[in-house]
Amino acid sequence: MxxxxxxxxxxxxxxxxxxxxxxxxxxxxxxxxxxxxxxxxxxxxxxxxxxxxxxxxxxxxxxxxxxxxxxxxxxxxxxxxxxxxxxxxxxxxxxxxxxxxxxxxxxxxxxxxxxxxxxxxxxxxxxxxxxxxxxxxQYPKAFLVKSSEAMLEQPERKNIFKRKEGVSLAIKNMVYFEDLVFMQFEIKNESGIDFDIDYLKVAMVIGNEKRRASYQSVPLKPQYVYKMPEKTRHAETSRFVYVLPKFTLGDNEKLELRLKELKGNRELILRRRL
Known part of the structure; x- marks a missing residue:
């Protein structure tokens, strides 16, 4: 800290x-x-x-x-x-x-x-x-690395999570700084099978995905990703940081996370107000 x-x-x-x-x-x-x-x-x-x-x-x-x-x-x-x-x-x-x-x-x-x-x-x-x-x-890489390292050392302030088939995805911490948001994620695997990560996508969404006429999604592309693993093995917990552009959620908007397995069918979708 x-x-x-x-x-x-x-x-x-x-x-x-x-x-x-x-x-x-x-x-x-x-x-x-x-x-x-x-x-x-x-x-x-x-x-x-x-x-x-x-x-x-x-x-x-x-x-x-x-x-x-x-x-x-x-x-x-x-x-x-x-x-x-x-x-x-x-x-x-x-x-x-x-x-x-x-x-x-x-x-x-x-x-x-x-x-x-x-x-x-x-x-x-x-x-x-x-x-x-x-x-x-300009936020050089050295700054993003050191700030992300320090972020992982901070105590947990959030525990927003989604669990499916023994794999859970959670938001553990969030820090706003200037025009950036440092967001700490956790993947925990208790499924008995290694989870190879294809991607973790972040977006702001409004409406219901099943009703396409009212559904809108605005992707939030990370400016830097720190220590995101390629896989989380069984009985392992992985923590990493996304550095995102600053965002605020409107009254009807939610933050959406999509964690997809590489060469597999498992997918976690966490959609929540912060």
């Missing part, structure tokens, strides 16, 4: 310039029993935590100034938030059994820097940077 935080931080903000005087960061406290509501002066564009025992949630579809921080017991970490006006806010975050404050109103003066129109950051904090991790909008 720490690697994913660094990768996504650099990918979001571009090249980082640091000034000479580092700034002392405020500390926010959170736990699993209550939300710490954080109100920023302007709407949130992106928020990232550095450890998976913290969760920072905000409205990714329609920008709002409110973010919610929760935590389970574990090591302290950090929270970085970029607002739509380009302001950058950074905090140390810690777990606490009880919260002294449940609402935090952030002022403009707490910003540690801002994002220029060129996507470069002027920041008063000193951040160690690996030049190999600097990423731009």
């Amino acid at each position: 720490r690697r994913l935080f660094l990768i996504l931080l650099l990918a979001t903000l571009g090249n980082i310039s640091s000034a000479q005087e580092p700034q002392q960061l405020d500390t926010l406290y959170a736990n699993e029993k209550m939300n710490l509501a954080i109100f920023f002066p302007t709407n949130i564009r992106q928020g990232i935590v550095g450890a998976n025992n913290f969760v920072f949630s905000y409205n990714r579809e329609r920008a709002q100034p409110l973010g919610l921080l929760k935590a389970t017991k574990g090591n302290q970490s950090n929270l970085l938030v970029v607002t739509t006006d380009g302001k950058v806010y950074s905090y140390v975050i810690k777990y606490a059994d009880s919260l002294k404050e449940m609402n935090r109103f952030v002022s403009f003066s707490e910003s540690i820097g801002h994002v220029h129109q060129r996507e470069s950051l002027v920041i008063r904090d000193t951040i160690q940077m690996d030049s190999n991790m600097v990423v731009h909008k």
